[in-house]
Amino acid sequence: MAFDYDKYIRPGKLPHIWCPGCGHGIVMKGLIRAIDALSLEKNNTAIVSGIGCASRLPGYMDCCTLHTAHGRAAAFATGVKMARPEMNVILVGGDGDGTAIGGNHFIHACRRNIDMTYIIMNNNIYGMTGGQFSPCTPTGAKASTTPYGNPDPAFDVAKLAIGAGATFVARGTAYHATQIDKLIVEAIQHKGFSVVEILDDCPTTYGRRNKYRSVIEMMNRLKEVAVPVKAAEKMTPEQLEGKILTGVLHKIEKPEYTAEYAKVIERAQAAK
Amino acid sequence: MAKKVAFMQGNEAAAHGALYAGCKFFAGYPITPSTEVAEVMSVELPKVGGKFIQMEDEIGAMAAVIGGALTGQKALTATSGPGLSLKQENIGYACITEVPCVIVNVMRGGPSTGMPTGPSQSDVMCAKWGTHGDHPAICLVPASVQELFEETVRAFNLAEKYRTPVMVMPDEIVGHMRERIVFPEPGELEVIDRAKPTVPPEQYKPYDTQFGDVPPLASFGSDYRFHVTGLNKMADGFPTTKAAVVQAEEERQVRKVEANRADIMKWEEYMVDDAEVVVIAFGSTSRSARFAVNEARKQGIKAGLFRLITFWPFPEERLLEISKKVKAFITPEMNLGMCTGVVKGCIEGNAPVHGIFRVDGEPINPNEILSKMKEVK
Numbered sequence: 001m002a003f004d005y006d007k008y009i010r011p012g013k014l015p016h017i018w019c020p021g022c023g024h025g026i027v028m029k030g031l032i033r034a035i036d037a038l039s040l041e042k043n044n045t046a047i048v049s050g051i052g053c054a055s056r057l058p059g060y061m062d063c064c065t066l067h068t069a070h071g072r073a074a075a076f077a078t079g080v081k082m083a084r085p086e087m088n089v090i091l092v093g094g095d096g097d098g099t100a101i102g103g104n105h106f107i108h109a110c111r112r113n114i115d116m117t118y119i120i121m122n123n124n125i126y127g128m129t130g131g132q133f134s135p136c137t138p139t140g141a142k143a144s145t146t147p148y149g150n151p152d153p154a155f156d157v158a159k160l161a162i163g164a165g166a167t168f169v170a171r172g173t174a175y176h177a178t179q180i181d182k183l184i185v186e187a188i189q190h191k192g193f194s195v196v197e198i199l200d201d202c203p204t205t206y207g208r209r210n211k212y213r214s215v216i217e218m219m220n221r222l223k224e225v226a227v228p229v230k231a232a233e234k235m236t237p238e239q240l241e242g243k244i245l246t247g248v249l250h251k252i253e254k255p256e257y258t259a260e261y262a263k264v265i266e267r268a269q270a271a272k
Numbered sequence: 273m274a275k276k277v278a279f280m281q282g283n284e285a286a287a288h289g290a291l292y293a294g295c296k297f298f299a300g301y302p303i304t305p306s307t308e309v310a311e312v313m314s315v316e317l318p319k320v321g322g323k324f325i326q327m328e329d330e331i332g333a334m335a336a337v338i339g340g341a342l343t344g345q346k347a348l349t350a351t352s353g354p355g356l357s358l359k360q361e362n363i364g365y366a367c368i369t370e371v372p373c374v375i376v377n378v379m380r381g382g383p384s385t386g387m388p389t390g391p392s393q394s395d396v397m398c399a400k401w402g403t404h405g406d407h408p409a410i411c412l413v414p415a416s417v418q419e420l421f422e423e424t425v426r427a428f429n430l431a432e433k434y435r436t437p438v439m440v441m442p443d444e445i446v447g448h449m450r451e452r453i454v455f456p457e458p459g460e461l462e463v464i465d466r467a468k469p470t471v472p473p474e475q476y477k478p479y480d481t482q483f484g485d486v487p488p489l490a491s492f493g494s495d496y497r498f499h500v501t502g503l504n505k506m507a508d509g510f511p512t513t514k515a516a517v518v519q520a521e522e523e524r525q526v527r528k529v530e531a532n533r534a535d536i537m538k539w540e541e542y543m544v545d546d547a548e549v550v551v552i553a554f555g556s557t558s559r560s561a562r563f564a565v566n567e568a569r570k571q572g573i574k575a576g577l578f579r580l581i582t583f584w585p586f587p588e589e590r591l592l593e594i595s596k597k598v599k600a601f602i603t604p605e606m607n608l609g610m611c612t613g614v615v616k617g618c619i620e621g622n623a624p625v626h627g628i629f630r631v632d633g634e635p636i637n638p639n640e641i642l643s644k645m646k647e648v649k
Contacts, residue, residue: 043497064493065499068338069335264318269319
């Protein structure tokens with residue numbers, strides 16, 4: 001039987017704003033299947049975003065949804081989770097929103113290890129504002145504000161998250177749709193701050209300027225560059241040149257923030 | 273039983289006022305001269321099962337406050353000058369999404385880093401015009417430790433009642449002075465909680481005007497699911513660019529405060545009835561002004577004090593009335609004329625307005641005001 005997405009979609013809020021060939025819809029379907037697999041209660045699930053194409057996702061979802069200011073999703077979400085730790089809090093957003101203007105909130109959410117899941121849809125570009133380069137745009141790539149090629153080095157979102165203290169970091173691609181569900185499920189189940197970077201494509205503002213002639217061509221690139229972490233173990237550095245590791249990249253246990261704060265409350269009340 | 277009396281700092285009193293009002297969530301970022309508010313909250317909140325979080329920056333602090341408030345809790349942040357500037361984007365977000373919250377901004381010199389420990393009253397325009405776009409503004413300017421406690425309680429009440437951010441803005445002198453405070457008993461001061469929806473969840477709309485200009489607000493994590501966005505929105509909370517809806521919503525948001533000015537505005541008149549010279553002042557400056565008025569009366573000058581307790585909404589109507597009977601106004605303030613400008617704007621030229629402006633971190637003393645009274649009487 002076909003999966004029933006309608007249960008999680010707000011009636012009347014589709015069609016979405018995303019362009020044909022955009023990977024965000026694939027990620028949303030993955031998120032829905034993950035929520036369903038985990039039987040998360042809609043009333044008890046908050047989906048929080050900042051600004052940008054990816055950040056419109058919560059509006060389509062029949063949960064408690066919060067579309068905030070540019071880059072601030074992690075900080076808003078921290079308030080929600082801190083005030084009501086029993087809620088499932090899921091963040092969604094793009095690479096520009098999360099790593100540029102939101103970079104500070106992102107690294108500190110990682111550091112606190114607060115139990116939330118952040119899905120970063122990395123399409124290497126600012127889509128909604130028309131294709132300006134982001135901190136994830138590859139060096140040399142064309143964007144509307146890098147007409148001669150991007151001089152900036154790019155962030156590796158997963159490494160940034162690991163370095164900042166996130167206790168679960170995974171990476172997938174929009175091509176590998178079924179893997180997305182698994183990564184999101186595992187991320188939500190993880191007790192702590194989990195990051196799932198999903199490489200997806202923006203044919204409209206990135207592909208067009210960077211000689212990807214079709215959506216299929218962009219999708220095929222994702223297929224070609226992705227190497228599962230397990231497979232990578234058996235590959236030589238030469239073979240790994242230009243490849244991107246996918247799967248669960250980092251998973252450790254560390255004290256979770258709201259649980260630690262519950263202990264603060266206990267200590268304060270014992271001392272009263 | 274005798275009431276609890278303490279000798280306490282203004283900032284500490286603000287924190288205790290918040291606790292009295294039922295505040296259960298604080299997010300902030302340390303900044304002088306407001307830090308004691310955060311410090312007291314970090315001690316007291318966990319005792320009552322509340323949450324304190326020190327965020328990575330002022331922007332994040334304001335964001336977390338809104339997130340916390342959306343789960344149904346009363347939420348507070350405290351800041352000062354540059355912090356208030358950083359918070360403005362998200363204060364605007366709280367305005368358009370109509371999420372109740374309270375910001376205590378202890379005024380220091382500015383602009384920019386200015387004078388971190390020097391007193392100032394120069395954020396009153398920032399309280400109204402700091403964030404972009406049209407939005408309501410409520411700003412309270414208490415003048416004593418006791419009043420800082422009570423006005424913080426009232427700030428939460430106004431925030432909950434009108435679904436809007438409310439600012440409490442003591443100047444640094446009021447924030448840091450120590451005075452006797454008599455704690456009100458529980459129940460002695462009114463404590464208002466936001467209206468919760470009574471409709472079935474499937475019928476709930478967070479901006480449903482059939483419930484008036486201030487629709488009930490559900491909580492995240494309750495039986496109600498809803499969407500919140502900083503975009504202009506329809507009654508159901510979803511974005512719209514439909515001209516008529518956007519116009520009506522923006523007007524409603526401002527109207528919910530403007531139509532209730534009488535409920536929100538608060539001031540004190542001291543010997544104004546027969547006064548020929550009226551000093552208009554707020555915060556610590558109003559204390560110097562009261563002293564000056566008493567001295568002036570002893571010397572046969574018919575002086576009076578009009579003390580602002582709310583700065584926004586500004587009591588324009590009453591000042592216009594008074595302006596018809598007086599020879600002059602004196603407006604001492606620790607800035608270069610912010611209040612003076614607003615007074616001039618509302619009295620229709622009925623009387624001259626003489627400002628006394630200091631931005632050097634020194635308080636305005638009674639003699640400066642008294643001299644001005646002698647000059648203009």
